Amino acid sequence: MLASREMMTFQSYQDQANLFVKDYLLADSWIPYTSIVGGIFACKLIYDLTQLVCTNYFKSYSSFSKIQRIEWNNRAISTIHSVFITTMSLYLVFCSNLFSDNQSTEPITVRSSSLSTFALGVSVGYFISDFAMILWFFPSLGGYEYVIHHLLSLVAVAYSMLSGEGQLYTYMVLISETTTPGINLRWYLDVAGMKRSKAYLINGVVIFLAWMVARILLFIYLFYHVYLHFNQVERMHIIGQILVVVVPLVLSVMNLVWFAKIVKGLRKTLAKRQ
Template sequence: MAIKSYQDQAELLLKEYLLAGSSILYTSVIVGICACKMVYDLTQLSSLVYFKSYSNLTKMQRIEWNNRAISTFHAIFITVISLYLVFCSDLYSDYRPGLIIFRSSSLSAFALGVSVGYFIVDLGMIIWFYPFLGGMEYVIHHLISMIAVAYAMLIGEGQLYIYMVLISETTTPAINLRWYLDTAGMKRSRAYLINGVVIFLAWLVARILLFIYFFYHVYLHYDQIKQIHNFGKLLVLTVPVVLSVMNLMWFWKIIKGLKKTLTKRH
């Protein structure tokens, strides 16, 4: 009951103050962009104080250091929201009346807008510093993700499937931590080894098994998917396929990297 009460209060706050009228289309995206800027600046300031190795990094390494803090912040935020909406909330429950494919709420739309703001910032940084922050695969990943998330926020269709895919962001903090450990010269540490195992397990669950469940869910509810706009249907049926292929390619690299690390340890 207490959780339900907090949820109702959060929904009321969002509806009355942040998301009045059509401002949801702008407020949430602006919040996402401003949050990225704030995290970037705070990371830069705190790293100078608490991490001695930060001062020894090159300019581009500092930029990547701060950029990965942004992606970690977004990953934690959107993972918590996604897990709550998909598995804890009754918003997308089969027992509620109405089609799942058309369900949305002020909270779900607002969180998607924050995510759009993040993708705008991160994609902009990737393109501006290309290819230092990531190659073409990152540009493609962010571009199609931003389009799909923005569509779900603006039109209100297929938000459940967007959140199911966004749960895969749970792997991002571990990936970023691995880069931090490597940059700090801790590649031979026990923490680096544990991090590799965590990445393998998290990737297997969040980006392989979860996507299998995703496609199974789409199969069961395909009669609903046929009722959305053609562009929305295209996004639901193609974007996860593209991301799955990329996930499998990266997973193979993770397996080879973990195998290499364990072999050296042995």
């Protein structure tokens, strides 16, 4: 009898929790805010877990300087975020019907869903956290180019999330995050003293290929897509129109500059092995 009463009490709490999640946390009006808070909380959790695991299981971690340990943990956050947002971006852009030209008469520039808004909110939470860390430890975690990159990304993603405009193009740009794990692994190998290893060379080649596809060719496709659907882009608010054109343009220039450095570094690494 007591066990049955406890089960009923537990079920009651579970029903209340499910109702709270459905009516508040996942309600359309609350999704942007709960997802941002969730994104920030996830960043803090990943940072602490990375520090805990590395302290207990990686002996070389304790020999790093304080700023190296901070950057190590910070890069773990960006790696997890990149896996999450790249997966969501690829699904929403290429697999789902949300932005398909044949699925709706509504302009693709104003289409959104609870899922697409939630994912952008998590990304906003990440960019807020990472941007705050970059400023706090400036310039140890990145120079002015990182400040510009994160500021532009934060403004564009936040606007798209809150307004529901231009989410397709926002996700196209966010696919470029697929290069982040390779960049972070390069730093990890360098700090671990494995710069001359075969893994370092293979990672460099992967970065080169991924960067060319995700940050060069994909941006060309994005601009072509904007050109084909410019009559729909013109229906957006003027702020949205500016962000759709200016942000990818600025990021593409930065991508080309970074790509030149990647090519130079890869050639230098290959030359040393001949």
